[in-house]
Amino acid sequence: MLRFTASLSFIWLLMATSTMAQTWPAVLDADGQPLRSGVEYYVLPAATDTAGGLTLVNLNNGSICPLFVGQEPLAPVVSSGTTVIFTPRVTDTVIRETRDFTVAFTGFTICAQSTAWMVGEKNPETGRRYILTGMNPTPSSNAWHFNIVKNDQGLYNFQWCPNCLTGVCPKPLCGDAGIVVENERRLLVLDGPSFPFIFRRA
Template sequence: MAISAVAQPSSSPAPVLDSAGRPLEHGVEYYINPAISDNGGRFTLIDRNGSCALYVGQENVSGLAGLPVIFTPFNENETVTRENRDFRVVFSAATICVQSTAWKTGKIDPETNC
């Protein structure tokens, strides 16, 4: 006897899961940790050259929790971050630099080479 199952397409992509296997929820603070616990430390905001140009970076010291981030689905009607969907990541932190703590991707800044 053979049993087979055919995956049925769902109406929405699967949720992104946290390390406990729960979907990432809007408005909840999460800490980003390295997959290998003995390989580096917390994710944080780094100010290179004292210019207040903040970048996402990983510290070399392990053990500290780092700065929490909040994942927000780009679609405001969503409450869970899903695979293959746009989302925002913002550090839940205060800074003396007058700029957003949102995690952005893009081209290298020609002035700072970062």
């Protein structure tokens, strides 16, 4: 009886995995391979002549911390930025389109704080929500659950529009992530034109 139950559980797992793959296709990296959980990637602009990869940015507004998510500037030698690791919100081995995940830069910073991305409060002056690091939201918080969507050109955009798994969380004010330039720094923010990215395995 125990062996029969185990077999049924295995069959159910295979069916669930197959259904998930058909419903939510995998996000593909620059080599056409599925974006995998726990693997380091560079997040690069889809248009290579715009700037470099995503990295940690100091706004230099009187305080070093927290650090914001920004983009390396266009320079004679363009930097690929800092690698990130994606972690699906639900158990899976790959990152799938429109499905929630958390994302964090690898390594340590001078702030000795979390490097996980999080949506900040709306800035009263600019009306934008900046994507920053250094916070420690609870696992159930929607503030650090992002997803990736494919645009009309077949390129990938970051989006913040968390799926509610508990059935009791309020619907967030969704937004696409784009790049804005402030004080000569390129910052990743919501509530603006979306910016397409590609993902290259480190």
